[in-house]
Amino acid sequence: MSTFAGSRLLSSTLTPFLYPCLDSTSASSRQAARRIRLRGGTPSCTRWQSTATTTQEDERPAVDVSQYDHLNPQPVDVSQYDHLNPQPVDYTTNPFTDSCTLTLQAGSGGHGCISFLREKYIENGPPNGGDGGTGGNIYIQAVRGETSLHKLARRGILKAERGRNGEGGGRGGRRGEDVLIQVPVGTIVREVSRYDPLEEETLDMRKNKGYGRDLKDDDPDAGPDQSRKWRRDKWLLYPGALPRNFSAADFPALPRPRRSNLTALQPEAPLRLDLDKPMSTPMLLAAGAMGGLGNPHFVTKSIWRPKYATKGDEGLQLQLQLELKLLADVGLVGLPNAGKSTLLRALTNSRTRIGDWAFTTLSPNIGTVVLDTFAGRPTLSSASGERRTNFTIADIPGLIEDAHLDRGLGLGFLRHIERAAVLAFVVDLSAGDAVQALKALWTEVGEYEKLREAEQNSESERTADSEEGMMAYRPNAPFKSSIYPGAEPEPVSTHEENQQRLQDTVLDAQAGRTLPALSLPAISTKPWFVVATKADLPETQQNFEQLRVYLEKVQKGEEEHPSGKRNAWRKRLHAVPVSAMRKEGVESIPGLVVGLLDS
Numbered sequence: 001m002s003t004f005a006g007s008r009l010l011s012s013t014l015t016p017f018l019y020p021c022l023d024s025t026s027a028s029s030r031q032a033a034r035r036i037r038l039r040g041g042t043p044s045c046t047r048w049q050s051t052a053t054t055t056q057e058d059e060r061p062a063v064d065v066s067q068y069d070h071l072n073p074q075p076v077d078v079s080q081y082d083h084l085n086p087q088p089v090d091y092t093t094n095p096f097t098d099s100c101t102l103t104l105q106a107g108s109g110g111h112g113c114i115s116f117l118r119e120k121y122i123e124n125g126p127p128n129g130g131d132g133g134t135g136g137n138i139y140i141q142a143v144r145g146e147t148s149l150h151k152l153a154r155r156g157i158l159k160a161e162r163g164r165n166g167e168g169g170g171r172g173g174r175r176g177e178d179v180l181i182q183v184p185v186g187t188i189v190r191e192v193s194r195y196d197p198l199e200e201e202t203l204d205m206r207k208n209k210g211y212g213r214d215l216k217d218d219d220p221d222a223g224p225d226q227s228r229k230w231r232r233d234k235w236l237l238y239p240g241a242l243p244r245n246f247s248a249a250d251f252p253a254l255p256r257p258r259r260s261n262l263t264a265l266q267p268e269a270p271l272r273l274d275l276d277k278p279m280s281t282p283m284l285l286a287a288g289a290m291g292g293l294g295n296p297h298f299v300t301k302s303i304w305r306p307k308y309a310t311k312g313d314e315g316l317q318l319q320l321q322l323e324l325k326l327l328a329d330v331g332l333v334g335l336p337n338a339g340k341s342t343l344l345r346a347l348t349n350s351r352t353r354i355g356d357w358a359f360t361t362l363s364p365n366i367g368t369v370v371l372d373t374f375a376g377r378p379t380l381s382s383a384s385g386e387r388r389t390n391f392t393i394a395d396i397p398g399l400i401e402d403a404h405l406d407r408g409l410g411l412g413f414l415r416h417i418e419r420a421a422v423l424a425f426v427v428d429l430s431a432g433d434a435v436q437a438l439k440a441l442w443t444e445v446g447e448y449e450k451l452r453e454a455e456q457n458s459e460s461e462r463t464a465d466s467e468e469g470m471m472a473y474r475p476n477a478p479f480k481s482s483i484y485p486g487a488e489p490e491p492v493s494t495h496e497e498n499q500q501r502l503q504d505t506v507l508d509a510q511a512g513r514t515l516p517a518l519s520l521p522a523i524s525t526k527p528w529f530v531v532a533t534k535a536d537l538p539e540t541q542q543n544f545e546q547l548r549v550y551l552e553k554v555q556k557g558e559e560e561h562p563s564g565k566r567n568a569w570r571k572r573l574h575a576v577p578v579s580a581m582r583k584e585g586v587e588s589i590p591g592l593v594v595g596l597l598d599s
């Protein structure tokens with residue numbers, strides 16, 4: 001009896017998994033049998049199977065397959081699928097981060113080598129140590145495929161490879177590997193801080209009035225054993241040298257700090273870049289440091305076998321703040337649950353998430369409206385005669401009243417529509433007074449604009465303050481030979497020069513031409529229109545009529561602009577009633593947008 005109960009328990013719970021060949025009803029057993037049939041072979045458990053079948057077939061209870069549903073999913077009924085009213089699980093999602101701080105370190109230089117020629121019959125050959133390799137550079141490139149900064153945010157610190165040390169036989173060290181930072185188009189780069197070891201060295205040199213000057217014995221700072229020790233950390237002695245050899249060594253004047261020729265291509269400090277176009281070639285952010293010099297550089301008339309070389313320089317360190325402001329032609333602004341994502345789905349092929357609750361969308365989504373499929377004549381062309389083949393729409397999380405007080409998801413996501421050429425305010429006709437909803441949205445947009453202005457002012461003040469104490473950095477200074485005795489360092493630029501530089505614009509990625517300063521037009525001066533959604537629901541006509549009348553009055557100047565600003569845009573104000581879920585009324589939107597984009 002107990003055996004039977006045991007076998008019964010076994011067959012009802014574990015059998016399908018542990019002993020599939022015992023359970024003729026399980027899918028795995030069926031598959032095994034099929035495999036055996038196909039192979040035409042005899043399975044090792046044939047006897048088992050037959051025994052089990054004959055002894056247990058009748059008594060075995062029917063297995064409740066419903067409990068294994070997740071292992072044996074039912075085929076999806078494709079006819080149920082609807083792009084505009086999708087299942088809650090039918091959406092795509094990507095990790096998204098729109099701001100991060102990055103620390104970059106250009107590669108340090110490799111050390112110079114101390115080596116001498118040794119051949120048959122040449123015991124004490126001349127020095128032949130190679131120079132150290134240059135450190136790797138750091139480049140940046142805005143590319144179309146990237147949509148978020150999350151990968152960079154996760155890494156935090158990026159270091160280019162150090163140059164290899166020089167080798168004997170006059171072989172120079174290999175240069176370090178470069179680092180390429182790829183960012184989405186629309187990224188703004190600001191410099192937070194910079195540490196330039198070469199600049200420090202140059203200042204040191206000025207302080208000591210001449211590079212390589214050793215402290216004199218009568219110098220108040222110099223004790224008896226501190227003389228001739230200045231910057232000894234920059235030297236390398238021959239392999240196997242003891243510390244006492246080091247203190248006894250007589251070093252020549254240290255060569256002047258050298259910069260790689262590539263530093264001429266670095267943008268001026270402080271960095272402020274607006275990467276609003278895809279870049280065909282990467283742009284240099286930080287050039288690698290130069291390698292140390294091998295011992296042949298220090299041959300003199302009296303010392304023809306120098307037993308020292310110099311170490312490589314340390315790489316430049318930069319701390320940058322990256323901010324992504326997505327670039328789209330149209331920005332959708334609306335209260336939560338207004339139907340923005342459904343509208344985006346109706347106009348584009350986007351698979352953004354839709355749900356009947358507030359804050360379904362938690363990060364921005366961009367969709368592309370294709371105007372010309374190249375199937376025949378161009379469907380729409382811009383006023384300039386240039387053919388516009390598509391435009392992009394950005395859908396952002398919903399704004400609620402008092403979002404500027406950090407309610408809901410706050411106002412941060414408005415940065416992704418602040419560079420849009422046209423704004424589309426999405427209001428839900430079934431959710432109360434549409435005019436009030438529109439005014440509430442404009443209030444939040446106005447608050448965002450105030451915040452942005454305050455931020456810009458504080459940023460320019462901060463940069464100006466930090467400039468005052470900042471070391472002068474002259475990447476465009478002509479390259480000079482490092483071993484150039486008596487050369488004076490470059491003069492330090494004045495505060496006025498730095499101020500001027502601040503007001504100036506930033507360098508373009510490729511051509512080195514200047515870009516306009518990072519200031520954006522007021523949001524209220526952009527063309528805008530209203531999309532009144534859920535017009536298919538009953539009792540929404542009157543609400544829409546009120547909205548239409550209100551917009552007409554705003555256009556004529558009889559009503560104040562909802563932003564409260566006098567110079568706000570009010571040329572042609574449209575309210576488009578649509579049912580995004582049924583894809584009704586949305587067909588007029590592309591034409592309207594193209595008209596506004598070209599106006």
Ligand SMILES: Nc1nc2c(ncn2[C@@H]2O[C@H](COP(=O)(O)OP(=O)(O)OP(=O)(O)O)[C@@H](O)[C@H]2O)c(=O)[nH]1
Nearest residue numbers: 337338339340341342355359360361398579580581
């Ligand atoms: N009847 C009707 N329902 C709609 C229409 N458009 C959207 N909905 C429904 O409204 C709900 C919210 O739609 P979403 O597109 O997710 O709204 P949203 O504005 O993106 O919401 P958040 O992302 O939370 O800000 C969903 O249940 C949609 O099915 C419409 O035109 N008619």
Ligand SMILES: [Mg+2]
Nearest residue numbers: 340341360361
């Ligand atoms: Mg949404």
